[in-house]
Amino acid sequence: MRDAREDVKRPIGLRLWLSGGWLTLLVLAAVFAPLIAPKDPLMQDLFLGRMPPFWMDGTEPGYLLGTDSLGRDVLSRILYGARLALIVALVAGTLTCIIGATLGLMAGYYRGWTDRVISRFVDIWMAFPPVLFAILLIAVLGPGLMSIIIAIVVIDWTRFARVIRAEAMSQGAMDYVASAQVAGRTRFGTMLTEILPNVLPTIVALLTLEMGIAVIVEAILSFVNLSISTDSPTWGGMIAEGRTSVHQAWWVLVFPLITLFLTVLSFSQLGEGLKDRFDPVLR
Amino acid sequence: MKSYLSVRNLNVRLKSGPVILRSVSLDVAAGQVHGLVGESGAGKSMIGKAVLGTLPRALEISSGEIWLDGTNLLTLSPAERRRRIGVTAALIPQDPLTALNPSKRIGPQITRRLVDILGWTKADAEARARELLDEVHIPNPDRVMRSYPHELSGGMRQRILIASAFAAEPKLIIADEPTTALDVTVQKQILRLINEMQTRHGTALLFVTHDLGVVSKVCDTLSVLYAGKVIEDARMHRFFMRPIHPYSRALLAATPTYTDPTGSLTPVPDAVIATVEEEVRLHDMRAGT
Numbered sequence: 001m002r003d004a005r006e007d008v009k010r011p012i013g014l015r016l017w018l019s020g021g022w023l024t025l026l027v028l029a030a031v032f033a034p035l036i037a038p039k040d041p042l043m044q045d046l047f048l049g050r051m052p053p054f055w056m057d058g059t060e061p062g063y064l065l066g067t068d069s070l071g072r073d074v075l076s077r078i079l080y081g082a083r084l085a086l087i088v089a090l091v092a093g094t095l096t097c098i099i100g101a102t103l104g105l106m107a108g109y110y111r112g113w114t115d116r117v118i119s120r121f122v123d124i125w126m127a128f129p130p131v132l133f134a135i136l137l138i139a140v141l142g143p144g145l146m147s148i149i150i151a152i153v154v155i156d157w158t159r160f161a162r163v164i165r166a167e168a169m170s171q172g173a174m175d176y177v178a179s180a181q182v183a184g185r186t187r188f189g190t191m192l193t194e195i196l197p198n199v200l201p202t203i204v205a206l207l208t209l210e211m212g213i214a215v216i217v218e219a220i221l222s223f224v225n226l227s228i229s230t231d232s233p234t235w236g237g238m239i240a241e242g243r244t245s246v247h248q249a250w251w252v253l254v255f256p257l258i259t260l261f262l263t264v265l266s267f268s269q270l271g272e273g274l275k276d277r278f279d280p281v282l283r
Numbered sequence: 284m285k286s287y288l289s290v291r292n293l294n295v296r297l298k299s300g301p302v303i304l305r306s307v308s309l310d311v312a313a314g315q316v317h318g319l320v321g322e323s324g325a326g327k328s329m330i331g332k333a334v335l336g337t338l339p340r341a342l343e344i345s346s347g348e349i350w351l352d353g354t355n356l357l358t359l360s361p362a363e364r365r366r367r368i369g370v371t372a373a374l375i376p377q378d379p380l381t382a383l384n385p386s387k388r389i390g391p392q393i394t395r396r397l398v399d400i401l402g403w404t405k406a407d408a409e410a411r412a413r414e415l416l417d418e419v420h421i422p423n424p425d426r427v428m429r430s431y432p433h434e435l436s437g438g439m440r441q442r443i444l445i446a447s448a449f450a451a452e453p454k455l456i457i458a459d460e461p462t463t464a465l466d467v468t469v470q471k472q473i474l475r476l477i478n479e480m481q482t483r484h485g486t487a488l489l490f491v492t493h494d495l496g497v498v499s500k501v502c503d504t505l506s507v508l509y510a511g512k513v514i515e516d517a518r519m520h521r522f523f524m525r526p527i528h529p530y531s532r533a534l535l536a537a538t539p540t541y542t543d544p545t546g547s548l549t550p551v552p553d554a555v556i557a558t559v560e561e562e563v564r565l566h567d568m569r570a571g572t
Contacts, residue, residue, distance in 0.1 A: 111340060112340065174381040174382075175376040175377070175378055175381045175382035176381065176382050176383055176384045176392075178335075178337045178374070178376070179374060179376060179382055179444075180384075180395075181336070181337055181365070182335045182336075182337060182368060182369065182372070182373065182374045183369050183373075183395060183396040183399065183400065184365050184366055184368070184369025184370070184396070184399060184400045185365075185399070186362070186365070194384055197384070197386040197387065198384065198385060198386050200386070
């Protein structure tokens, strides 16, 4: 009745630890940025421009990761940049998930005209080039945090709709769904109690992936100067500024880039790890 | 004998045109087991699905009546129909591997119907579920109720599905090839179990299968189906002694015997197939489709 898998203690995945650890660190950094940042991220000091990071020659004490061409502390700017990145990741990711997953679930389970309407809509939507679409949207809405979030939701809800639709369709064909209906469940009730719990692992994996994508999109928008106002530090903005002086001061470009890379990687790895934990068969 | 389920002239077809069931009529008397046999694709399962209201969306009932306990289901509103079916009928599905929700524990899946439809308290329903699991010879019911489906074997899951079909004491159970997905040794136990439960609870059972051997063991009456048309309707004993229709005779002759392992298998002769095909064609002409 109980099989051998029961006796094997599943180690808590290294993947989950590493990605979770990095993201926790980032959240702490974002929340406590004013306390832990060594300098004011906006303070310029033209005499201290392009100072290298701490292990190189000719550093200035107190600037661990060096300074940019205007003499601003790179570390402090990365810490403050985490705030915007995480807000965008959480809010935009969640909204995208709610909208996309709801529509996908309905299309995949109800099928028929509901599916036809939603799917055609998704097809048309996906035919727009996403980055151009985002830039256009922000040009219309005007730059700002809300605009970035709206742009990400508007571009990316289709990803959820597509994947969740397929998943709901394959679950809907299972016998246990028919059994639930024979047992007198309404169609809507069946969707919530039978289908939803079984597509949840996929939703979770997609959600974290989407958070990573949101961070990237925000960085891209900052890179082309369409994010929030230029005086709050963003990773994308830092990368854009660092690009121009990469030969004289590579650290201005590289440190925010590494942070961005690790963050996006952690989001997707966290998703995969959580998916395994949520799946009753793999659990 | 009063029939509990009575299907009258049921026609089912694909919305795109092709006919699936051709004026099917059959009766299942209260407390009796009615077999439904036929080749794959003959429409056996579709009859069960039509009765339970779980036909695939591409199919529709074009005409006919389905009387369940004196009510024509097809005249009810969908909600009323669902409720009526939920109270009076249940399904033992074909594939135990996909018939339980993988993300829920066994206990709630058995008690669901009792709580939802009959309005039992959770404690009562759980006590009843424990009793039922005991009835289907599952050792350690408490532990099984806390398990997830993937932790149990196929035979075990089929026992659970049988228990949950009988849970609300339905008057009719439709068993849709309940042993097809299981291996032969388990098949025999499951058949015996279904028989035992049916006798104890006095439930009417519509037993869908392609296996005449199985039919001979469990059924009181049977219908032979070919291309969605009932070819022969008979009491069990009479059918095996004197099958009337040539197709039925050929089908019986085609059943392999274990007493003569050297004998080759007999296919259904082409001439017989031609006869039934002709009957189906004539039926369609008369029906004007």
